[in-house]
Amino acid sequence: xxxxxxxxxxxxxxxxxxxxxxxxxxxxxxxxxxxxxxxxxxxxxxxxxxxxxxxxxxxxxxxxxxxxxxxxxxxxxxxxxxxxxxxxxxxxxxxxxxxxxxxxxxxxxxxxxxxxxxxxxxxxxxxxxxxxxxxxxxxxxxxxxxxxxxxxxxxxxxxxxxxxxxxxxxxxxxxxxxxxxxxxxxxxxxxxxxxxxxxxxxxxxxxxxxxxxxxxxxxxxxxxxxxxxxxxxxxxxxxxxxxxxxxxxxxxxxxxxxxxxxxxxxxxxxxxxxxxxxxxxxxxxxxxxxxxxxxxxxxxxxxxxxxxxxxxxxxxxxxxxxxxxxxxxxxxxxxxxxxxxxxxxxxxxxxxxxxxxxxxxxxxxxxxxxxxxxxxxxxxxxxxxxxxxxxxxxxxxxxxxxxxxxxxxxxxxxxxxx
Amino acid sequence: xxxxxxxxxxxxxxxxxxxxxxxxxxxxxxxxxxxxxxxxxxxxxxxxxxxxxxxxxxxxxxxxxxxxxxxxxxxxxxxxxxxxxxxxxxxxxxxxxxxxxxxxxxxxxxxxxxxxxxxxxxxxxxxxxxxxxxxxxxxxxxxxxxxxxxxxxxxxxxxxxxxxxxxxxxxxxxxxxxxxxxxxxxxxxxxxxxxxxxxxxxxxxxxxxxxxxxxxxxxxxxxxxxxxxxxxxxxxxxxxxxxxxxxxxx
Numbered sequence: 001x002x003x004x005x006x007x008x009x010x011x012x013x014x015x016x017x018x019x020x021x022x023x024x025x026x027x028x029x030x031x032x033x034x035x036x037x038x039x040x041x042x043x044x045x046x047x048x049x050x051x052x053x054x055x056x057x058x059x060x061x062x063x064x065x066x067x068x069x070x071x072x073x074x075x076x077x078x079x080x081x082x083x084x085x086x087x088x089x090x091x092x093x094x095x096x097x098x099x100x101x102x103x104x105x106x107x108x109x110x111x112x113x114x115x116x117x118x119x120x121x122x123x124x125x126x127x128x129x130x131x132x133x134x135x136x137x138x139x140x141x142x143x144x145x146x147x148x149x150x151x152x153x154x155x156x157x158x159x160x161x162x163x164x165x166x167x168x169x170x171x172x173x174x175x176x177x178x179x180x181x182x183x184x185x186x187x188x189x190x191x192x193x194x195x196x197x198x199x200x201x202x203x204x205x206x207x208x209x210x211x212x213x214x215x216x217x218x219x220x221x222x223x224x225x226x227x228x229x230x231x232x233x234x235x236x237x238x239x240x241x242x243x244x245x246x247x248x249x250x251x252x253x254x255x256x257x258x259x260x261x262x263x264x265x266x267x268x269x270x271x272x273x274x275x276x277x278x279x280x281x282x283x284x285x286x287x288x289x290x291x292x293x294x295x296x297x298x299x300x301x302x303x304x305x306x307x308x309x310x311x312x313x314x315x316x317x318x319x320x321x322x323x324x325x326x327x328x329x330x331x332x333x334x335x336x337x338x339x340x341x342x343x344x345x346x347x348x349x350x351x352x353x354x355x356x357x358x359x360x361x362x363x364x365x366x367x368x369x370x371x372x373x374x375x376x377x378x379x380x381x382x383x384x385x386x387x388x389x390x391x392x393x394x395x396x397x398x399x400x401x402x403x404x405x406x407x408x409x410x411x412x413x414x415x416x417x418x
Numbered sequence: 419x420x421x422x423x424x425x426x427x428x429x430x431x432x433x434x435x436x437x438x439x440x441x442x443x444x445x446x447x448x449x450x451x452x453x454x455x456x457x458x459x460x461x462x463x464x465x466x467x468x469x470x471x472x473x474x475x476x477x478x479x480x481x482x483x484x485x486x487x488x489x490x491x492x493x494x495x496x497x498x499x500x501x502x503x504x505x506x507x508x509x510x511x512x513x514x515x516x517x518x519x520x521x522x523x524x525x526x527x528x529x530x531x532x533x534x535x536x537x538x539x540x541x542x543x544x545x546x547x548x549x550x551x552x553x554x555x556x557x558x559x560x561x562x563x564x565x566x567x568x569x570x571x572x573x574x575x576x577x578x579x580x581x582x583x584x585x586x587x588x589x590x591x592x593x594x595x596x597x598x599x600x601x602x603x604x605x606x607x608x609x610x611x612x613x614x615x616x617x618x619x620x621x622x623x624x625x626x627x628x629x630x631x632x633x634x635x636x637x638x639x640x641x642x643x644x645x646x647x648x649x650x651x652x653x654x655x656x657x658x659x660x661x662x663x664x665x666x667x668x
């Protein structure tokens with residue numbers, strides 16, 4: 001190789017400068033490494049997207065759903081009390097609730113509506129509608145018979161498809177009138193009351209004055225023939241109400257639950273038991289905790305799967321890029337540079353998955369809420385923290401592959417080729 | 419084996435020394451270098467190798483496969499550590515340096531040209547050449563001028579018009595030129611070439627050898643490992659490896 005210029009004469013090097021690589025170069029190399037395999041990166045990121053998205057969506061939906069559940073509970077269940085003779089009351093059960101239970105309960109401050117209900121023993125009498133000679137009709141049928149005080153209809157939020165409820169006058173006079181639950185009315189073939197239809201219970205005729213359309217409590221009323229208590233006492237010898245249905249104002253349920261037994265059975269309140277809902281605040285907490293535990297578990301499992309995906313792909317990437325690692329080492333990369341590059345790549349994948357997953361999860365919450373006309377509820381830290389969680393998962397997942405990459409000896413790595 | 423001057427103690431971390439004739443050192447000094455692999459039985463790839471290279475010289479290392487040529491090149495390139503002996507690179511006792519500082523030496527002093535080119539397939543020719551400076555750090559201004567320097571290096575090997583190409587679109591000879599441009603980019607003192615024409619046809623071999631002649635004439639120290647006599651003939655000095663023993667050839 002000649003001719004050549006005179007060889008330069010150099011001074012002895014006195015020291016080796018410290019290693020240096022700018023953060024910008026490190027970032028550039030990491031992103032170039034990611035962009036070199038876009039399809040694989042997208043598929044890898046998809047795992048984190050699903051994991052973070054599931055976590056965000058489940059956290060948001062659990063909060064939204066629990067709020068919704070508690071909202072329903074607050075509106076109806078939190079004002080519902082049922083008083084009935086306790087089992088410990090023994091043989092006196094049938095006579096514990098007084099006939100004026102409705103009036104006594106309504107005097108309590110906090111009671112919105114109250115009424116009593118009892119099953120009537122009609123001794124096997126069948127019910128049939130008039131006319132009785134319709135050959136196509138099903139004929140006589142056996143229906144549950146209920147005797148209620150007039151206040152029950154308000155206490156159970158009953159609605160009517162036709163007619164009216166009976167009142168205290170009907171009960172006091174023992175009028176032969178009944179109100180049919182919608183299912184019972186269908187059984188006896190009555191759908192309107194403007195023609196003053198009547199039914200026979202055994203051989204006694206009762207005028208149907210109303211048909212219930214729906215109730216929000218005591219749903220058994222919908223399948224029953226309902227008559228005034230006074231009528232049941234006179235016609236069938238009803239001994240006493242079986243239970244008292246009470247609706248309270250919101251927040252008064254605990255107070256009324258304590259006062260009602262005393263009001264109804266002052267001499268021995270323990271003969272009565274009260275079925276009252278649990279404290280709504282406790283229920284809200286329980287519902288949220290149950291849902292959160294379930295959904296967090298699901299989200300956690302999804303994230304674990306995403307993390308394993310990143311770790312796996314990064315490890316495969318390291319194994320595939322052994323030659324590249326050898327080249328970089330030959331060009332002056334230290335172990336820290338190699339480790340840093342792979343850590344940055346995995347962290348970037350996790351971060352991207354976190355950002356996309358948080359966005360997707362938020363969209364899912366909004367979509368589900370819109371479809372159910374719910375109010376979407378999401379803690380602000382969830383969509384903000386999810387990308388960081390994704391990045392952390394990427395960082396942790398990439399640690400082992402990065403350490404393996406850094407541990408490669410330059411000679412061995414170069415031998416693998418690029 | 420070459421006759422060596424009296425050994426001087428290495429002073430890698432001494433303070434600034436006054437300029438004197440005694441401070442002018444060869445770029446490579448190997449003293450009694452051995453390299454062994456494995457345990458039972460131990461394979462001695464290098465046996466008591468002494469070698470001195472002055473700045474700007476060119477050396478061809480010839481020998482059959484398995485004779486220890488590549489092992490010697492790896493030691494020279496600070497990619498591998500000798501089992502015993504002393505290696506002074508530009509006056510620095512490399513065997514005393516930790517892995518971190520050896521990496522710095524590779525970035526600053528030593529360039530490599532491989533038989534298989536070792537270009538990153540998914541990066542452009544320009545990116546591949548610029549990679550030579552990535553691990554040298556440098557100022558912001560230095561980074562901003564990197565692309566210009568890479569284009570200059572590509573121009574030196576006649577590849578400036580392929581700067582935006584991916585290496586996979588280039589012929590073997592062109593890829594090797596890009597690899598040489600990468601080595602030139604960092605302005606290294608020592609260029610180590612491992613069978614640089616091993617994957618090239620005769621036309622591309624001539625082209626690459628012509629390039630080496632130019633670089634050598636420009637003062638770059640060249641070490642070429644080859645088993646081709648034609649390639650070795652281009653070096654001003656030739657040594658032969660036989661079973662790990664280095665012998666000077668006329």
